Amino acid sequence: MDNPIGVFDSGVGGLTVAREIMRQLPGENLVYFGDTARVPYGSKSKNTVLKYSKQIVRFLQTKKVKAIVVACNTASALALDDIAKEIDIPIIGVVKPGAKMAVETTKTGNVGVIGTASTVKSGIYNDYIRELNSDVTVVSKACPLFVPLVEEGLIEDRVTDDIVSRYLQEMKEYNVDVLVLGCTHYPLIRNAIKRFMGDEVQLVNPAFETAKDLKELLVKEGMLNKSGAKPSYEYYVSDGVESFMSFADSVLPVHVGDTQVIDIESF
Amino acid sequence: MDNPIGVFDSGVGGLTVAREIMRQLPGENLVYFGDTARVPYGSKSKNTVLKYSKQIVRFLQTKKVKAIVVACNTASALALDDIAKEIDIPIIGVVKPGAKMAVETTKTGNVGVIGTASTVKSGIYNDYIRELNSDVTVVSKACPLFVPLVEEGLIEDRVTDDIVSRYLQEMKEYNVDVLVLGCTHYPLIRNAIKRFMGDEVQLVNPAFETAKDLKELLVKEGMLNKSGAKPSYEYYVSDGVESFMSFADSVLPVHVGDTQVIDIESF
Numbered sequence: 165m166d167n168p169i170g171v172f173d174s175g176v177g178g179l180t181v182a183r184e185i186m187r188q189l190p191g192e193n194l195v196y197f198g199d200t201a202r203v204p205y206g207s208k209s210k211n212t213v214l215k216y217s218k219q220i221v222r223f224l225q226t227k228k229v230k231a232i233v234v235a236c237n238t239a240s241a242l243a244l245d246d247i248a249k250e251i252d253i254p255i256i257g258v259v260k261p262g263a264k265m266a267v268e269t270t271k272t273g274n275v276g277v278i279g280t281a282s283t284v285k286s287g288i289y290n291d292y293i294r295e296l297n298s299d300v301t302v303v304s305k306a307c308p309l310f311v312p313l314v315e316e317g318l319i320e321d322r323v324t325d326d327i328v329s330r331y332l333q334e335m336k337e338y339n340v341d342v343l344v345l346g347c348t349h350y351p352l353i354r355n356a357i358k359r360f361m362g363d364e365v366q367l368v369n370p371a372f373e374t375a376k377d378l379k380e381l382l383v384k385e386g387m388l389n390k391s392g393a394k395p396s397y398e399y400y401v402s403d404g405v406e407s408f409m410s411f412a413d414s415v416l417p418v419h420v421g422d423t424q425v426i427d428i429e430s431f
Numbered sequence: 432m433d434n435p436i437g438v439f440d441s442g443v444g445g446l447t448v449a450r451e452i453m454r455q456l457p458g459e460n461l462v463y464f465g466d467t468a469r470v471p472y473g474s475k476s477k478n479t480v481l482k483y484s485k486q487i488v489r490f491l492q493t494k495k496v497k498a499i500v501v502a503c504n505t506a507s508a509l510a511l512d513d514i515a516k517e518i519d520i521p522i523i524g525v526v527k528p529g530a531k532m533a534v535e536t537t538k539t540g541n542v543g544v545i546g547t548a549s550t551v552k553s554g555i556y557n558d559y560i561r562e563l564n565s566d567v568t569v570v571s572k573a574c575p576l577f578v579p580l581v582e583e584g585l586i587e588d589r590v591t592d593d594i595v596s597r598y599l600q601e602m603k604e605y606n607v608d609v610l611v612l613g614c615t616h617y618p619l620i621r622n623a624i625k626r627f628m629g630d631e632v633q634l635v636n637p638a639f640e641t642a643k644d645l646k647e648l649l650v651k652e653g654m655l656n657k658s659g660a661k662p663s664y665e666y667y668v669s670d671g672v673e674s675f676m677s678f679a680d681s682v683l684p685v686h687v688g689d690t691q692v693i694d695i696e697s698f
Contacts, residue, residue: 201479202469212468212670312579323590403479429696 166391168193168398169378170229172220175203176408177311177348178235179415181258184375185233186397186417189382191389193396195227199428201403204311205238206280206347213282217243221251222431227398230387233378234258237279237346237370241288254381261377262344262370263292267300269366270342276335276365277304279346280311289346303338307331307347314349315411324353328360335361344368352415399423433658435460435665436645437496439487442470443675444578444615445502446682448525451642452500453664453684456649458656460663462494466695468670471578472505473547473614480549484510488518489698494665497654500645501525504546504613504637508555521648528644529611529637530559534567536633537609543602543632544571546613547578556613570605574598574614581616582678591620595627602628611635619682666690 169189171182175198182196197220199205205213217239224232232255234240234247240257248255266275266289277289284306293302309327318324335343343365345351351369358367382388389395397418401408405423412420436456438449442465449463464487466472472480484506491499499522501507501514507524515522533542533556544556551573560569576594585591602610610632612618618636625634649655656662664685668675672690679687 201475203474207470207671207674208468209670309579309583312576316575323593326590326593403476404474407474 165230165387166193166389166393167228167230168195168396170195170197170224170227170232171235172197172224172232172239173199173236173348174205174238175200176315176411176415179412180348180351181233181235181371181374183416184371185378188375188379191392191395192382193389195224195229195398196400197223197426198399198401198408200401200408201428204280205236206282206308206311208238208282210242210286213239213242214246216428217247219428219431221247223400223426223428225251229253231255231378231382233374235348235371235374237283237348241283241286254385256374256377256381258348258370258374259288259346260292261373262346262368263289264296265368265370265373266342266344267293267296269368270300272339272341273300274338274340275300275302276338276340276343277302277346278307278331278343278350279304281306281308283346289344301338303335303340305331305334310347310353311349314352319353320355324356325360328353328356332357332360340365342366342368344370346370400426402426402428432497432654433460433656433660434495434497435462435663437462437464437491437494437499438502439464439491439499439506440466440503440615441472441505442467443582443678443682446679447615447618448500448502448638448641450683451638452645455642455646458659458662460656462491462496462665463667464490464693465666465668465675467668467675468695471547472503473549473575473578475505475549477509477553480506480509481513483695484514486695486698488514490667490693490695492518496520498522498645498649500641502615502638502641504550504615508550508553521652523641523644523648525615525637525641526555526613527559528640529613529635530556531563532635532637532640533609533611534560534563536635537567539606539608540567541605541607542567542569543605543607543610544569544613545574545598545610545617546571548573548575550613556611568605570602570607572598572601577614577620578616581619586620587622591623592627595620595623599624599627607632609633609635611637613637667693669693669695
């Protein structure tokens, strides 16, 4: 099946998920949509995130995608279940794969989860993790400054280190041995997070786990692209092509070619 | 004329403008709209900001406003002129009043302007200031982290001081004697900015100047509300009533009562 996989995010963060899919499924075609006009989702309500996500799914379906990856923790938390009921192609989010890995990895049973305000407020990582193992304790913390710091390029910077230490101090106090990076921007500052948390704490990157789960799903359903052709990658955004392309080029293993602006509200 | 004045912003920042209007025009009724679902505007393109602003103006007109204040530097920069051509009530933005005050205040002829990426990229402060006095040199600088820092409550904080010193170092090097706070959030960290820039640099708060200009306009056009009744203040947002109300209560001189959510995309 050479139909593309649709990947969407509130903006550029989901490119870390697209990157993992490109690495782990190098034969698949991709259509990426970043909702750069309406970013961020992390401070928006469930109603709004669901409405926006539905518009994006309708747009991706015009591209004949064979499966959809919700490469945004907030949309995975707030919209995935409702959308899954309405469409007849597989759709997976980043939360379940991350939650599963956290449960498999923890030895102490204390798992930390960091994300946007909306993801943390939704309690979804908590729900999934405790569904898998009710003995696990989840400590979660919203880190609203991480995204703007990453987008300002302060990846290795004393300010980022300072903010990391404030947000994550309580993770140390709760002795978590696994920390889920529950927002797609956070893997980009994993070094700063690792430095503060120390080597004994395992960081879970849901982007990596999601690509792994997607691969399993495509194999199981007989949906892998076996054409052997060079994969095609298409990029669509709702605003700001230039800044999208420059960020994408810094994240992806391939050069990002033409990116088109879509009037997403019309879908 | 007891029709209300419509005030809008991309989110909560415009409340600093509403605050100045409440202080300087205590007899006027206000309708405030904050586009909290689609905030921030500062990283969006002109097309998108214009489209959103037009929707908001249509909404405010359903409230029979007698005048509109665009309490958002980005929307003032990117959308005001186009909208002014299409409506038959007065509409003023925050940029012109701020630019005028900067020109009147500078002695050295070196004026600094700080704002969002879109406001700075638009060059609009530069254009207005040099229209008023072409001998003035304008140094402008985008400060994308200021808004998230304010919204995270880091008003008096070493991280904010650190970021202030990085963004504003070049303002010192250019010897500006006036600095325009060209984003409605920035007056909330004026102490940190003042500390770094020093007492010899005058800070211009466009919110204050805008309320002054609005008053002059209402007097001149005979549009003041002379009913003597207690003013009514109405608040509308596109998302997230709770966080809006808590921020509003920290900014406004009055307690914010009911705030309603509007489906702004339907206007």
